Amino acid sequence: MKTLELAVEPLSREAFAPFGDVIEASEAVRHFPINGGNTERYHDLASIEPGPEGRAIVSIFRGQPRALPFRVEMMERHPLGSQAFIPLSGRPYLVVVAPAGAPPAATDLRVFLARADQGVNYRTGVWHHPLLALDAVCDFLVVDRSGPGHNCDEVQLDAVAVIPTVA
Numbered sequence: 408m409k410t411l412e413l414a415v416e417p418l419s420r421e422a423f424a425p426f427g428d429v430i431e432a433s434e435a436v437r438h439f440p441i442n443g444g445n446t447e448r449y450h451d452l453a454s455i456e457p458g459p460e461g462r463a464i465v466s467i468f469r470g471q472p473r474a475l476p477f478r479v480e481m482m483e484r485h486p487l488g489s490q491a492f493i494p495l496s497g498r499p500y501l502v503v504v505a506p507a508g509a510p511p512a513a514t515d516l517r518v519f520l521a522r523a524d525q526g527v528n529y530r531t532g533v534w535h536h537p538l539l540a541l542d543a544v545c546d547f548l549v550v551d552r553s554g555p556g557h558n559c560d561e562v563q564l565d566a567v568a569v570i571p572t573v574a
């Protein structure tokens with residue numbers, strides 16, 4: 408099968424906007440002091456979409472590290488709800504996405520390197536690769552949907568998309 412190498416981009420709110428939200432305490436988001444000034448609230452960072460008859464739930468995913476270079480051969484989507492990952496283990500991780508809609512070709516994929524202080528929220532239906540932890544076993548807080556209906560579609564890619572070793 409054909410292979411292609413993917414470029415790895417730094418994760419930013421702007422670059423990730425077609426796919427969902429970046430969850431980070433950035434000066435670019437609305438923030439304000441609470442608790443008498445003891446605490447700063449970085450407000451309303453992600454749109455959690457529990458979908459029809461759904462309920463937003465909080466889980467922890469404990470991911471085994473992926474070896475690089477990594478061969479992306481499949482993608483998935485959640486057609487009924489959003490899915491957010493917030494890193495808990497102080498390490499960077501990889502995010503692979505493609506726009507919602509028709510199943511992606513390997514050339515449609517975008518790869519982002521997320522810092523340990525950045526979470527992501529995949530908008531409903533956005534294609535993504537399952538969790539890609541790096542370097543060590545890492546925990547992630549996950550906010551996604553529980554409810555009736557089929558909420559995970561998987562597709563095999565038309566080519567193998569290789570994520571190179573990142574610095």
Ligand SMILES: NC(=O)N[C@@H](O)C(=O)O
Nearest residue numbers: 483490535536537538559
């Ligand atoms: N299957 C599952 O809950 N995990 C995936 O959705 C994922 O994006 O990691």
Ligand code: NI
Nearest residue numbers: 483485490537
């Ligand atoms: Ni998922």
